[in-house]
Amino acid sequence: MKILVCMKQVPDMESKFRINDQGSWYDESDLAWRMNEYDEYSVEQAILLKEQVGEGDLTVLSIGPKRIQETMKKALAMGCDRGVHVNDVKVHEKDPFEIASIIAEFAKDKNFDMIFTGMQSQDRGSGQVGVLVAEMLNLPCITTIVDFAFDNGTVNAKRELEGGVKAKVSAQAPVLVTCQLGLNSPRYPTLPNIMKAKKKELAVVEVGDLLTVESRLETPKISLPEKKSGGLILEGEVGDLVEQLVTLLKERTTVFA
Amino acid sequence: MKTLLVAEYRDGRLLGSTYDLVAFASQLGGESAMFLVGSDSDLPQYDGTLYLADSAKYGEFNPSVHKQLLLDVIDKEQPDMVVFNHSSYGWDLAPRVALAMGAAQISEVVDIVDGALVTPVCNAKLRREIKAKTAKCVVTLQAGAFTLSGEPSGTVAVEKIECDAKSLVVFNGYEESEAGGVDLSKAEIIVSAGRGIGKPENLEIIRSLAKALKGEYGASRPVVDSEWAEHNRQVGTTGQTVSPKLYVACGISGAIQHIAGMKKSEFIVAVNTDRDAPIGEVADVLVVADLKQFVPALTERLAG
Incomplete structure (x- = not known):
C-alpha cells in the first residue's frame, strides 16, 4: 500500500508575532517552528494505517525552506518511511491553489492508495489545500474526520459537524482525508526511532519542477488586530489580583447577588 | 456585485447561519440569489430566487453532486461571488466549486475593508487583507462575523433544480453526541x-x-x-x-x-x-x- 501524508511546518502559535518590513507577512525571525497540529494527527493516522495493513510505503511531503527538514525528521521518527522536501523559500507567498497544484503534480503518477492531510494549517487556516488536491487528482475526499477505519479498500470515516454531531461517510480507496484535531493520539518519537530516522531518505525537489500554475490571490496587507476597547488588564501580585478581581465582579456582575 | 448564497440544511432543517450570508450580501450590496439542497418544508425567509434541490433525493451531504447542482446554477446566474459559511459543509464544498470555476477562494472572512476581504491568521493574532486575482471568487464566512440586524424576512421565489452527477462518497447518516451530561x-x-x-x-x-x-x-x-x-x-x-x-x-x-x-x-x-x-x-x-x-x-x- 502506498500512502502519502502532507505536512506543514508552522510557527508556534504562542509566539509573539510581528509584521515584516513589507507589511505582507509575519516576520519569520525569532519564531519557534513546529509541526502543524492538524498534521500530527494525519501523520499518526497514516502510520496507524500502515501498521494495520502490515506492509506499505509511507511518504511524507512538505513544502518550504530548508528549516522544514527538522519537522520532517519528526514525521520520519514517528514512522514515515521517506520524505520529500519541496524546496521553496517563498512558500509563504503561495496561495492554497498553488500549494495544492504542487502536491497534485507530485502525486499524479505515483498511484497513492491513501492521502492524508490536516484539515487546515494553524497559521493560514484556509482549509482548502487537501480538498483541492483531491479534486485535482479526481479522488473522493472526506474532510474534517474524527474517526477513521480502513477495511479491505473501503474507508469508513466520521466527519465532525457543528454542535457535537458527526456524519458517517464512506468511500472506496484511493481516498484523500483531511484530519481534525482529536482523531487519534499522536505518538512521541522514541530515541531509537529518532536515530533510525536520520538514515531515512529525505529527497529534495525544487518547487520550480512542480509548480505549473499562477497564484489566484494577493495579500495587499497584513496587520495586528485592534485591541477591543474596555478590556481591563490586571497585572501584579496574585493576592492583589484576587482582591481587584473580586471587587470588579461585585461592581460589574450580579454573581454575588 | 452579484452574489450567490449557499444555504445549509441539517436533519431536515434550515440552519440559522444562512442569514449570515444574507447579512454579508447586503453589506456588499448588489443583487443576490440563493442555493439550497433542502425541501419545501423549511424555506429561508429571503426576498429573491431560491434554487432548490431536493435533499431527500440528493442527500444533505454529497459533495460531488452538490457541486454539480451548484455549478449549473452558477452557469445560469453568472455571480461575481459565491458565498458559503465557513462550516463543515462550506469548507468542504467551497474549494471543489472554486476549482471547477477556475476561481480563487478566500476562506473565513471576518470583515470587508475598502473592498478587500479580511481573514484571520495565526489564531487571529494577525489580520490579513486578501484580494482575488480572478474575475469571480468564492468566499466562506466565519460563523457570526456577519449577522442580520433584525429578524429575517421575505419570501423566496423557488426554482427547482435537478442533476444526475455521480457520487464519490456515501453518506450513511448522522451520529449524535453521547446523550446526558450537563447543559x-x-x-x-x-x-x-x-x-x-x-x-x-x-x-x-x-x-x-x-x-x-x-x-x-x-x-x-x-x-x-x-x-x-x-x-x-x-x-x-x-x-x-x-x-x-x-x-x-x-x-x-x-x-x-x-x-x-x-x-x-x-x-x-x-x-x-x-x-x-x-x-x-x-x-x-x-x-x-x-x-x-x-x-x-x-x-x-x-x-x-
Whole structure:
C-alpha cells in the first residue's frame, strides 16, 4: 500500500508575532517552528494505517525552506518511511491553489492508495489545500474526520459537524482525508526511532519542477488586530489580583447577588 | 456585485447561519440569489430566487453532486461571488466549486475593508487583507462575523433544480453526541479550562473555582481532545455555545472556534500568562497570571 501524508511546518502559535518590513507577512525571525497540529494527527493516522495493513510505503511531503527538514525528521521518527522536501523559500507567498497544484503534480503518477492531510494549517487556516488536491487528482475526499477505519479498500470515516454531531461517510480507496484535531493520539518519537530516522531518505525537489500554475490571490496587507476597547488588564501580585478581581465582579456582575 | 448564497440544511432543517450570508450580501450590496439542497418544508425567509434541490433525493451531504447542482446554477446566474459559511459543509464544498470555476477562494472572512476581504491568521493574532486575482471568487464566512440586524424576512421565489452527477462518497447518516451530561447553555456561571492547565490533575483547580462560584466547569477543545474532560463540557463551535452571566477562561488562548462559543457571555474574565493571547480580545478583564497560582487563591478568597 502506498500512502502519502502532507505536512506543514508552522510557527508556534504562542509566539509573539510581528509584521515584516513589507507589511505582507509575519516576520519569520525569532519564531519557534513546529509541526502543524492538524498534521500530527494525519501523520499518526497514516502510520496507524500502515501498521494495520502490515506492509506499505509511507511518504511524507512538505513544502518550504530548508528549516522544514527538522519537522520532517519528526514525521520520519514517528514512522514515515521517506520524505520529500519541496524546496521553496517563498512558500509563504503561495496561495492554497498553488500549494495544492504542487502536491497534485507530485502525486499524479505515483498511484497513492491513501492521502492524508490536516484539515487546515494553524497559521493560514484556509482549509482548502487537501480538498483541492483531491479534486485535482479526481479522488473522493472526506474532510474534517474524527474517526477513521480502513477495511479491505473501503474507508469508513466520521466527519465532525457543528454542535457535537458527526456524519458517517464512506468511500472506496484511493481516498484523500483531511484530519481534525482529536482523531487519534499522536505518538512521541522514541530515541531509537529518532536515530533510525536520520538514515531515512529525505529527497529534495525544487518547487520550480512542480509548480505549473499562477497564484489566484494577493495579500495587499497584513496587520495586528485592534485591541477591543474596555478590556481591563490586571497585572501584579496574585493576592492583589484576587482582591481587584473580586471587587470588579461585585461592581460589574450580579454573581454575588 | 452579484452574489450567490449557499444555504445549509441539517436533519431536515434550515440552519440559522444562512442569514449570515444574507447579512454579508447586503453589506456588499448588489443583487443576490440563493442555493439550497433542502425541501419545501423549511424555506429561508429571503426576498429573491431560491434554487432548490431536493435533499431527500440528493442527500444533505454529497459533495460531488452538490457541486454539480451548484455549478449549473452558477452557469445560469453568472455571480461575481459565491458565498458559503465557513462550516463543515462550506469548507468542504467551497474549494471543489472554486476549482471547477477556475476561481480563487478566500476562506473565513471576518470583515470587508475598502473592498478587500479580511481573514484571520495565526489564531487571529494577525489580520490579513486578501484580494482575488480572478474575475469571480468564492468566499466562506466565519460563523457570526456577519449577522442580520433584525429578524429575517421575505419570501423566496423557488426554482427547482435537478442533476444526475455521480457520487464519490456515501453518506450513511448522522451520529449524535453521547446523550446526558450537563447543559452548559443553561449555566449562569462557567469556569473553563484550557491547554494552560498543563496536566489533567489541574482540572481540579478549575472545578473547585466553579464550585466556589456555584457554577459549572467547561473546557476548551485541546482539553477534551486530550481526554482530560468529557466532550459534554466542551465550549465552542464543535461543543456547546454558551452565554452565562460570568465566564472565566483559565489558560485558554482563545482559538476562534472557542471564542465563537462563548463571546456572548455577559462578563468575561480571562486568566492567562500571555498578555497578547487572543482571548484578551473578548475579555472584559484579563488577569495576567499563572492560573495554577491565581485560581486556587481566588477560590480560597471566595470560600473564606
